[in-house]
Amino acid sequence: MGVLTAIQRFSLHDGPGIRSTVFFKGCNMRCAWCHNPETLRVEPEVLYYRSKCVGCGACAQVCPSHRVEEGKMVYDRALCGDHGACAQVCFSGALEICGKESTVQDVLHEVMQDADYYAQSGGGVTLSGGEVLLQPQFAAQLLSALHQQGIHTAIESNLNVDFSVLEALLPDLDLVMCDLKLWDEDAHRKWTGAGNARILENIARLSSSGKPFIVRTPVIPGVNDKEEEISAIAGFIGRLPGLVYYELLNFNPLGGSKYQALDVENVFADARPLPEERMQALAAAGQAVCPSVRVG
Ligand code: SF4
Ligand code: SF4
Known part of the structure; x- marks a missing residue:
């Protein structure tokens, strides 16, 4: 694998x-200009594209690191386990799990x-x-x-x-x-x-x-x-x-x-x-x- x-x-x-x-x-280097920052850590990680979020709240139903406040999703990365359940229910493409x-x-x-x-x-x-x-x-x-x-x-x-x-x-x-x-x-x-x-x-x-x-x-x-x-x-x-x-x-x-x-x-x-x-x-x-x- x-x-x-x-x-x-x-x-x-x-x-x-x-x-x-x-x-x-x-990657074992950390070039300050790297244009593939999602490839640096070995572990899977969640990318959150705020501009694509429609505030539907589906992610908050499957993971406590997400909540919706006044129509906007709030994502607390400190609580995130990078397991990607949120990305599976996000149909706008705002959440992506990177690493497979x-x-x-x-x-x-x-x-x-x-x-x-x-x-x-x-x-x-x-x-x-x-x-x-x-x-x-x-x-x-x-x-x-x-x-x-x-x-x-x-x-x-x-x-x-x-x-x-x-x-x-x-x-x-x-x-x-x-x-x-x-x-x-x-x-x-x-x-x-x-x-x-x-x-x-x-x-x-x-x-x-x-x-x-x-x-x-x-x-x-x-x-x-x-x-x-x-x-x-x-x-x-x-x-x-x-x-x-x-x-x-x-x-x-x-x-x-x-x-x-x-x-x-x-x-x-x-x-x-x-x-x-x-x-x-x-x-x-x-x-x-x-x-x-x-x-x-
Ligand atoms: S992946 Fe990024 S950090 Fe790693 S060597 Fe290439 S440019 Fe540098
Ligand atoms: S599931 Fe996606 S579109 Fe819906 S609130 Fe969460 S990040 Fe935003």
Whole structure:
């Protein structure tokens, strides 16, 4: 069994071609800008989208953490056991339970529906998260089952684990995509909750393994949107064999509503994507030492 948050079909940004992306729940980093905050905890959790609530009171009938006052639902998260009974009776979609145990067969049943699209587009299935490598046994079983069906496989990972965890999966992986968010160790620790020494070592070891890999940097306003930063990262990975390309991803503010729905502070609530010309200038700084830099 694996704990997943979602399976997204027809993804176009999680590897080559048309893909299905399987989102694992649980992450061992805490990037301040994470746009999938519902994937961070391993346990299931309730998301509450206030704007969708019609005040019907059905949730209050099944769980004491909900009550209706003056036509409005009041949700006391401190009383919530995250068992999701409320979400099952909420027909407006205001309440959602995020996190579900799934078998390999459950996932295969869903993703194999698009096998023809993968074949026609050069696509496949990508495991993402959260952090896939925190559920290595389930990931290994799923990747093996996908390969047996002839499906191209990829993983999106923070690589913040012992290399042996990734190494065990490499025979059934066709492509590894990983993030390198900051070059400076202290800044990396400050903004993501973890240092980057193990990540740098793992990228180098991945390169030595011969497996094709893509490195990506989410460009975050006020954090790493400097030429020196991108140039330092590009200088390191530009020398490594097996790099398919280095991609800069503009800041994505779309996770904001999920922070509200989880009652979690969003440090980057007012931040906006960088202008296209800034992204191109950063890419140019990286291209001086790594010819494959692109803006995603
Ligand atoms: S590594 Fe990815 S999933 Fe984990 S906190 Fe950072 S951005 Fe979010
Ligand atoms: S069941 Fe849904 S729509 Fe009804 S009060 Fe609860 S949250 Fe609001």
